[in-house]
Amino acid sequence: MTVTKLFERELGEYFEDIWKCIRCGFCNSVCPTSNTSQSYLASLTSRGRIILLQAYFQDLLSKSLDHEKIQELMEYCFGCRRCLEVCPPGVRIPNLIWRVKKLNRRQGFLKKIIFTNFGRMEKLFSNFPSLSNLFLHSYIGKTLLEATIGVSKNIDFPSFNRSLEKWINNKRKPANYRGRLAYFIDVFTNYHEVALGREVVELVEKLGYLVTAPPQKEAGTLLLEEGLIDEAYKVAKENVESLYESVRNGAKIITSSPAAYLALKKDYPELLGDTKSRIVSENTLDIIELLLKEYENGVIDFDNVLENQLVYHHSCFTKASGLTKNIKHILESSGYRLKEIDKCCGIGGIWGLNKKHYNLSIEIGSNLFNELNRISLPVASQSETCRIQIKNNTLVEVKHPLLFVKNRLKIDKSRLSSFT
Ligand code: SF4
Numbered sequence: 001m002t003v004t005k006l007f008e009r010e011l012g013e014y015f016e017d018i019w020k021c022i023r024c025g026f027c028n029s030v031c032p033t034s035n036t037s038q039s040y041l042a043s044l045t046s047r048g049r050i051i052l053l054q055a056y057f058q059d060l061l062s063k064s065l066d067h068e069k070i071q072e073l074m075e076y077c078f079g080c081r082r083c084l085e086v087c088p089p090g091v092r093i094p095n096l097i098w099r100v101k102k103l104n105r106r107q108g109f110l111k112k113i114i115f116t117n118f119g120r121m122e123k124l125f126s127n128f129p130s131l132s133n134l135f136l137h138s139y140i141g142k143t144l145l146e147a148t149i150g151v152s153k154n155i156d157f158p159s160f161n162r163s164l165e166k167w168i169n170n171k172r173k174p175a176n177y178r179g180r181l182a183y184f185i186d187v188f189t190n191y192h193e194v195a196l197g198r199e200v201v202e203l204v205e206k207l208g209y210l211v212t213a214p215p216q217k218e219a220g221t222l223l224l225e226e227g228l229i230d231e232a233y234k235v236a237k238e239n240v241e242s243l244y245e246s247v248r249n250g251a252k253i254i255t256s257s258p259a260a261y262l263a264l265k266k267d268y269p270e271l272l273g274d275t276k277s278r279i280v281s282e283n284t285l286d287i288i289e290l291l292l293k294e295y296e297n298g299v300i301d302f303d304n305v306l307e308n309q310l311v312y313h314h315s316c317f318t319k320a321s322g323l324t325k326n327i328k329h330i331l332e333s334s335g336y337r338l339k340e341i342d343k344c345c346g347i348g349g350i351w352g353l354n355k356k357h358y359n360l361s362i363e364i365g366s367n368l369f370n371e372l373n374r375i376s377l378p379v380a381s382q383s384e385t386c387r388i389q390i391k392n393n394t395l396v397e398v399k400h401p402l403l404f405v406k407n408r409l410k411i412d413k414s415r416l417s418s419f420t
């Protein structure tokens, strides 16, 4: 089979998307990697990538632009999904590009093994946090990270903590509760930002819920972005099987990470296309959605004593998940006046941590960093990787939106009677 035919087969239903493109360029206006000093090269824009694929399948490319070169150009899509919102005919650019990346013959064997076992390795490192942190922050550790998965030596890999999943499962459970919640955590909160996860659990317990952490793997977003579609499918299947059992036992699924939410709400049903993933999706809610429901039902209210100004950062994944309106509503209801900034930080999951992309990632994020430093207000951003990038490149305080509202929240205990 020719490479072109193999390509076409792998793209499956997404192959048709290539021909839907009307070359309007709307995607270029929102795509973070299409607005850089390199964007004058047409194929380095989102529209350029689609036009390149059209030319490839029409056999219009010169010999110099072969399969390998196409793969190199596709790397400039980091899967932020901003283009999905604006494309008139609905070309699913990131989904298409993940499948093109799947055919990347240069993808190193070691890199593939590491990404496929990323969740397992994170779990292992979190069992020995002090040792892991010492190693990963050392010269040898950084050199190894750069040589294997390409993480730039300029980056301090986020520190490990003991797993949130274990902490939840070892925790004493309340005897009475008004509902059950199964927490789908994803790696960053599970092994790094564990304090945030504990805040989530403690808050929902105060609201009368029993929280469990059913067996789970990472959300798999990284696998998709690396074009490891079959591996992402397996992870999705395992997570859905486990979470479906929780739903069958009467639990709702809760998330606090936009990547985890997007995986359950959109990616898994799209990948698996089965009833279980649809049921899991319908029973998933983000912690902010839960708070908003409780607020609307009068279970919680806010101490509206202070009116503070806060920057609300629109992270790409929060936009793609459709949670923005709810997050803004809950922040405003708790007394914050929001200054909104809709600029990409350039990290794109772990794309910007890669040595190859590091400088471009900082270039993409620089408008945001300058504006945040100039405004100099605390920042609420729902995405964990955006928070890393903002912390590393500005002087401002940045936190998950929940941490801004939790101290202003009052619970009406008389209303803790029924499941929300
Ligand atoms: S997913 Fe993001 S990076 Fe990729 S083409 Fe769309 S807007 Fe650009």
Ligand code: SF4
Pocket (backbone or CB within 6 Å): 020, 021, 022, 023, 024, 025, 026, 027, 028, 046, 047, 050, 086, 087, 088, 089, 090, 091, 093
């Ligand atoms: S927005 Fe959609 S139709 Fe317009 S150029 Fe981009 S991919 Fe093509």
